[in-house]
Every structure is written in C-alpha cells, then in structure tokens.
Amino acid sequence: MAYDDQNIFARILRGEIPCDKVFENDHALAFKDINPQAPTHVLVIPKGPYVSADDFSAKASDAEIAGFMRAIGDTARALGLPDAGYRILANHGTNAGQEVPHFHIHIFGGKPLGPMLAR
Numbered sequence: 455m456a457y458d459d460q461n462i463f464a465r466i467l468r469g470e471i472p473c474d475k476v477f478e479n480d481h482a483l484a485f486k487d488i489n490p491q492a493p494t495h496v497l498v499i500p501k502g503p504y505v506s507a508d509d510f511s512a513k514a515s516d517a518e519i520a521g522f523m524r525a526i527g528d529t530a531r532a533l534g535l536p537d538a539g540y541r542i543l544a545n546h547g548t549n550a551g552q553e554v555p556h557f558h559i560h561i562f563g564g565k566p567l568g569p570m571l572a573r
C-alpha cells in the first residue's frame with residue numbers, strides 16, 4: 455500500500471492538526487489517543503512516511519528504528535508507567551483493524567489491562 459500523506463497522523467506531524475504531545479525526539483512523536491481505551495493511552499509514531507509495522511520494519515533505517523524504540527521507552531517513563539506495568543500494541547492491516555495508515559504503537563496503562571486479546 456502506498457503512503458497517503460493526507461492521513462491524520464501525517465497532518466499532525468505537519469502541525470496542521472493539534473495533538474496532546476507527550477514526548478518527541480528526532481525520529482518519533484508521542485501524543486495522547488483522542489479516544490482512550492485505558493486511563494493512559496498514548497500513541498507513538500515515527501516521523502517518516504511508513505504505512506504500518508510491516509512497512510516500517512522493512513524500510514526504516516537503523517537510526518529511525520532505534521529512535522522509535524527509544525521513544526516508546528522514554529514515553530512510558532515520562533508517564534510513570536514502568537513500575538506498575540503497561541502494554542504496547544501495533545495493529546497492522548485488516549485482520550488487526552488498523553484504522554490510520556501511518557505506523558503507530560499504542561501504549562496502554564494506568565490499570566490492570568486484562569487479557570491480551572478481546573475474546
């Protein structure tokens with residue numbers, strides 16, 4: 455799938471749409487999910503134009519991958535999540551119900567999160 459530069463996260467990265475920023479580094483931006491599914495629900499996105507986890511893992515540079523992974527940990531620590539625990543999740547494609555075609559990791563925390571998958 456080709457990258458659509460009009461997707462909502464691309465527009466957030468360009469500053470065309472506001473976000474509630476939590477953390478940023480050279481390669482990633484973290485902001486609160488607009489429809490939180492847990493007391494803490496944050497999205498971490500790479501700044502580059504990657505459609506999904508598959509696209510990112512195949513095409514991103516080592517520096518982008520490192521910067522993105524660092525951002526996940528830095529964001530979770532900034533939110534005070536590591537002691538109590540948290541979950542990270544990425545939806546790729548139709549079976550996972552991916553809605554926004556710009557790669558993103560969800561960080562959930564703030565309460566016991568229950569089973570890993572809906573039953």
Ligand code: AMP
Pocket residue numbers: 462471473486487488489490497544545551552553554555
């Ligand atoms: P996914 O189903 O993994 O593609 O998740 C997309 C997520 O993006 C959902 O949890 C939405 O609530 C969230 N979302 C959509 N638009 C915005 C926005 N403008 N700001 C923050 N989060 C958003």
